[in-house]
Amino acid sequence: MESSVDTKLATRPNDNLGRVASLKPQGTVSTTKRIKRSFRQIRAEKVFRRTLIIVALAMVVLVLGIMVTLVIESTLSIKSSGIGYLWGKTWDPVRDIFGAYPFILGTLLTSFLALFISIPFSFAVAVFLGEYFPTGWFSNLLKNTVELIAAVPSVIYGFWALAVLVPIVRSFESKIGVEPVGLGIFSSALILAVMIIPYAASLGRSMIHMVPSNLKEAAYSLGATRWEVIRAVIFPYTKSGLFAGILLSLGRALGETMAVTMVIGNTSLIPKSIFAPGNTMASVIANEFTEADHPVYLSALIELGLVLFLVTVVINMIGKRMVSRFTNE
């Protein structure tokens, strides 16, 4: 046993003993080896640092590239329609008239309706998990289930809505005396509302967690009830965080494509009511992109993509700013 340990020590080239016995010929060999190796490592270090910088630069280039590509490919349409593109009321590819107003209106209607429906639910989840029951198996289960809502693919939401939600909406419409189509802005808003619950909920929950407990305790000691504490302390304190959560949900809703495309009914007319079929910017692109047969048509669709990109980027940036300012305070 002992002898094997000895030979191991002797044969290990980078062992400290080698440095002590550097006068011996084997010692000089291992020294030059070591120097060579440290040079190699210094070089590798430089290469590694450079790779990291290149990767980080590539990230910036990627996003700039996305923006530049969208702008370049939509110049044709920007030139031919000008700024009037945004409020042109007709979209007629056959006659080369491109006005995005019906789609912008459809996008805003579905997104804000969905937001309106989902806010009470996501705030309820946030308050439930942040204030009433922060721990315990049930709140853990609820938290994980709500997060799973975001995990289900949107095409599956769309398919389910097509098979289950649309007939329900249709019978509801015939009851209240609207033309029973089923497909339309109302159905898409409903399914969108389900899909965007988790975004505002999880952000709101973490914000409510951060409310200092001495603030809450001060209110309790003044005799406030649970609800009064929530309304007078927690909501004002987390105001900006909750608002940021709404913005992030809105960003999701604006860009959501598949579920909306499947249930909105796809018509280029201006929707007359919230039960009428319509189209959103994303769904027009999804439907017509591969059918666009002349350059101006294609370019008009890309301009829609550009508008969508800019709007979602601005909304997301404002939301992120608010969150980071809140967490830094």
Next chain:
Amino acid sequence: MASNHVKYRIGKSTFFKGLTILLACACVVPLIFILIYILQAGITKINWHFLTNLPKPVGETGGGIANALLGSMIIILVASVIAIPFGILCGIYLSENKKSKLAYWSRLCVDILQGVPSIVIGIVAYFWLVKPMGGFSALSGSVALAIMMLPIIIRSTEETLKLLPDSLREAGFALGLPFHRVVLKVIVPCGISGILSGVMLSVARIAGETAPLLFTAFGNPYLSFNLLKPMQSLPLLIFNYATSPYNDWHDLAWGASCILLIWVLALNIFTKLMTRKWKVQL
């Protein structure tokens, strides 16, 4: 008088507590409905024949989704190969250089990319790859999905590595280790759980993405292994068959939805369990 007012306030408080609990639990109802409905509609369609055969043309019963299953796997695999090294390296850069100007811009770009609608990424991939190469291809779909994976991987890598104590890094440097070995042999192994869970989450997210594949991978009714040709994938198959008017195709789509749903949910739940287990060990 006063006691009445107190009673009113307590009653109000109880009412809002009840309302909150009711609304919070109501959120889960649609998810449960969707899960049950899809499992019921889909599980009966799934059998060996369904998994190993190609879809039949309209009018013939039977047929399967082998091409979509394989296509999905290939597209996701290629996307992961592109995105994982890139994302982890970028995350390392962001966590190692917190204050540099490039890190600020890079972080901003990650934030922007996270919010970009998937359909816009599809358009961009179309102009970067499909048009120059002269046709729809699985590779372009993979690139589009890789772009969508990046922000999640970068964020989770950065957040995990930020949490590691500086003393780890300093201990490595004190031993005379060069920078790349400190990062690759000390820091990354310590944060591997967070990085891996980010990777899994990103895979789970892109597994169900349809919009970027519409103009890139495009879909294909046959079995194909060629990365430069159109390829079918599960979400695309669901979208195409669900919006078709034929009942046979709807059945195929229900089966495919069921498989996709189980796949995505299993990935998510597995990630959660994994991170929880590792957190306990840390």
